[in-house]
Amino acid sequence: MRLHEFQNTDKELESALVNTLMNVTGDADDMNTSAELSFDAVREIMKNTGYPAFNYDLFKRLYDDGETLKNIVKDFDQEKIVLKTDADAEENPEMDFDDQGSTDKVKQMAKSAMNRRK
Numbered sequence: 001m002r003l004h005e006f007q008n009t010d011k012e013l014e015s016a017l018v019n020t021l022m023n024v025t026g027d028a029d030d031m032n033t034s035a036e037l038s039f040d041a042v043r044e045i046m047k048n049t050g051y052p053a054f055n056y057d058l059f060k061r062l063y064d065d066g067e068t069l070k071n072i073v074k075d076f077d078q079e080k081i082v083l084k085t086d087a088d089a090e091e092n093p094e095m096d097f098d099d100q101g102s103t104d105k106v107k108q109m110a111k112s113a114m115n116r117r118k
Helices: 010-030 039-048 056-065 068-072 086-091 102-117
Strands: 035-038 073-076 080-083
Touching: 010 035, 010 039, 010 056, 010 068, 010 080, 010 086, 035 039, 039 056, 039 080, 056 068, 056 073, 068 073
Parallel strands: none
Antiparallel strands: 035 080, 073 080
């Protein structure tokens, strides 16, 4: 085998991390709760999936360099990672605010279609 076959790229690591966090988020959404993981637990999960060098600094670099983690991580520090869940969205209705008024437009279109049927 070649050396590059053993090396894991940041994209592969980020993909594995995102999949792991999305699974936790999905479980939390199913139970309608928030999701918080200790950083030690995340480190252990990543170690078990083949990324033994995973640490806080690497997580922070991936978070700062990309948008994917920012879409699923609500907050983090060296002790824990808090994920965005449906329960958080329900607690904070500002997160569901629609600047474009698309729901109003859909209602208007539906009403117009119903008026044409009469």
